[in-house]
Amino acid sequence: MNLKISKYDPSVDSAAKLITVSVTYTDKMTVLEAIQFAHETTPIAFDYSCRGRACGRCAVMLDGKPVLACITPITNATHTIEPLTGQPVIRDLIVDKREAHNSITARYRRTRSTSMTDVEFNTTYDTNVIDQINAIEWCTRCTVCTAGCPAYKANPSTFVGPAEMLAIAYRFYDPYDEGNRVVDAVQAGLWNCIMCGQCDNLCPQKEIKRVTQIWKDLRAAATAAGYPNPNA
Numbered sequence: 001m002n003l004k005i006s007k008y009d010p011s012v013d014s015a016a017k018l019i020t021v022s023v024t025y026t027d028k029m030t031v032l033e034a035i036q037f038a039h040e041t042t043p044i045a046f047d048y049s050c051r052g053r054a055c056g057r058c059a060v061m062l063d064g065k066p067v068l069a070c071i072t073p074i075t076n077a078t079h080t081i082e083p084l085t086g087q088p089v090i091r092d093l094i095v096d097k098r099e100a101h102n103s104i105t106a107r108y109r110r111t112r113s114t115s116m117t118d119v120e121f122n123t124t125y126d127t128n129v130i131d132q133i134n135a136i137e138w139c140t141r142c143t144v145c146t147a148g149c150p151a152y153k154a155n156p157s158t159f160v161g162p163a164e165m166l167a168i169a170y171r172f173y174d175p176y177d178e179g180n181r182v183v184d185a186v187q188a189g190l191w192n193c194i195m196c197g198q199c200d201n202l203c204p205q206k207e208i209k210r211v212t213q214i215w216k217d218l219r220a221a222a223t224a225a226g227y228p229n230p231n232a
């Protein structure tokens with residue numbers, strides 16, 4: 001099996017280049033294992049930790065599609081492996097996710113003017129709300145969805161992308177959050193999402209179920225609050 005792997009050191013290279021590394025294919029091999037075998041003969045900078053879709057660190061582009069390398073099978077053919085698109089490359093297959101993660105973390109913060117009261121602490125959430133919030137907590141912030149989002153790719157200045165929008169949705173569902181998450185979502189480009197469903201297809205955390213259903217919930221709330229689709 002031949003792997004065309006992106007090599008790039010921004011401190012010395014003017015552009016990334018693809019190098020071809022031959023790897024012996026084994027049954028049920030994952031993309032991560034293939035990269036590790038390639039690394040034995042050709043040094044490649046790549047990132048991973050958990051090997052089980054829990055850390056989100058191993059995301060790469062496989063033949064142009066964003067995937068988690070540790071859970072994605074590879075076939076016995078020629079493949080191109082590049083860093084995740086849309087974020088600066090630190091080295092080879094490693095991208096700098098700090099800016100994306102900082103933005104996502106800021107969105108996850110709960111806004112409260114007062115501390116939670118005892119009554120609030122002891123009140124059980126509506127089960128639908130619990131289900132929705134628990135599901136979103138499966139997000140590892142791998143940013144695979146954003147790397148494959150056509151609306152984000154077309155214009156990242158008008159749409160924050162699904163990974164960050166999901167963080168807004170998390171607090172939108174939170175009954176004890178006092179932020180105006182509907183306004184946040186609209187300002188973050190809610191109506192610029194084209195509802196293509198790619199984020200649902202690409203997200204490795206199927207526990208989140210239908211990400212596009214979450215967009216529908218936000219859109220319904222935005223319309224009800226007087227922020228209807230300006231593109232309609």
Ligand code: SF4
Nearest residue numbers: 149193194196197199
């Ligand atoms: S449904 Fe929206 S957020 Fe998801 S990939 Fe498509 S444009 Fe992006």
Ligand code: SF4
Nearest residue numbers: 139140142143145203
């Ligand atoms: S929604 Fe899914 S694909 Fe997107 S960042 Fe979270 S875990 Fe990754």
Ligand code: FES
Nearest residue numbers: 051053056058070
């Ligand atoms: S190594 Fe953690 S998600 Fe792949």
